[in-house]
Amino acid sequence: MRRGQLCLLSVGIGISLAACSATAPEARIDSELEFAPSIWSARKEANTPVDHDWVKSFGDASLSKLVNEALTKNPDMTVAAERLVRAQIAANVAGAGGRPEVTLGASGNKQELGGMGFGRPESYGVDLNVGWEPDIWGRYRKEQSAAIADAQASQQQYRAARSSLAAQVCKAWFALAESNQQVKLAEEALKTYESTQSSIQDRFERDMQAEGGSASQLRLSQTDVATAKAELSARKSDREMAQRQLELIVGRYPAGKEQGKVKLPKVPKQVPAGLPSELLLRRPDIISAERQYAAAGARVREAELAVYPSFRLTGSSGFSSSELGNVINSDMGVWSLGIGVTQYLFSGGRILGEINSRRSVDREAAAQLHRTVLQGFAEVEQALAMEKWLAQRERDINEAFELAAEASQAAEDDFRDGNGDVLTLFLAQNRKIVLNTQVVSIRRLRLNNRVDLHLALGGGFYIK
Incomplete structure (x- = not known):
């Protein structure tokens, strides 16, 4: 074939390809933006900017390292990444009907x-x-435009999967830290009960019933020791489970070797609420739902254009x-x-049926978007409300623990001096130990809720 003919054919193909290029459909979220309130109902304070590096806000370099490892090794991230690849390929292939076909x-x-x-x-x-x-009427461009929107939705779903995995790592990390603290508290409780048992044993052996020594009291102290040993075993079991769960999330073999931190970090003081309207432009599941709605609209137009010659x-x-x-x-x-x-002069209702079907899908996508927006607002409001009440619970439990600790110390002093009864000592010690475990548990609940708030707000994170 002559070179001139090849060049002329190549130019024609290039022009046709340029004519068939498509862009992403325009945003269809205006009605949802009008739906957004001006302030959060669960937060009356001034809105602080959303934290765009929330993983590091917990001040733990080891946690950031684990999140980075999970994003690299967790199999679910590979699955999400491959889905995104297929969506991008589909966007590139879509609209091929409007491009030249060349065969040799x-x-x-x-x-x-x-x-x-x-x-x-x-x-x-x-x-x-x-x-x-x-593609004179633009039908193939609409087809490709819808596929581009699908790829954009998949990209947001991948982003959501990354954020969800980071949140899982954080919560598993906090669970392991709490387990470490609870094991330590259980060990301290066992020592306390053993010390009390030893004192009662000495008094019983000296036959000082007049001062409170009796067989029933000795048996009660022995019961407390046995119960404390069982509690310590349970706490150690919980810690091992937390170790394996964290390793599994990160993508390692669950060998139970991850030690974690010895105690929970402090809850960051700043609550990054942002503005409600910004949520619709930042949260990945809302953006994904909007892109699916935009794709549905493009496909409706594609079906309508099929009636043209x-x-x-x-x-x-x-x-x-x-x-x-x-x-x-x-x-x-x-x-x-x-x-x-x-x-087409007569298609047996196929074209009209396809148009009506796609319009139904479009209406469904609009409802799905509205539901996703409502769910997003609800999650933020709930997390903000929980932030307030959990903080109040932590203050109240800390106050109760301090009082219980003072009561326990006073009961121990009175018993040692021979002025107090042993039942008061048992009660005071038990309350102190139970409240001490609750102090740790409420701290983890607050940390978990802060993670939920970051997720609900669509906050980002940067991991090196």
């Missing part, structure tokens, strides 16, 4: 008319065929010769051009 063919024919005494006619050829349906342009160019060696150099060029027009 070769043929050869050799025939012998046996018994007739005739010769052997031979024919060889090479040809290049081009078919193209120009379609044009099909065809062309071919090649060479033929009776000698195989002369095909490429032959001057016997063969070419053809053709055009076809197709207009």
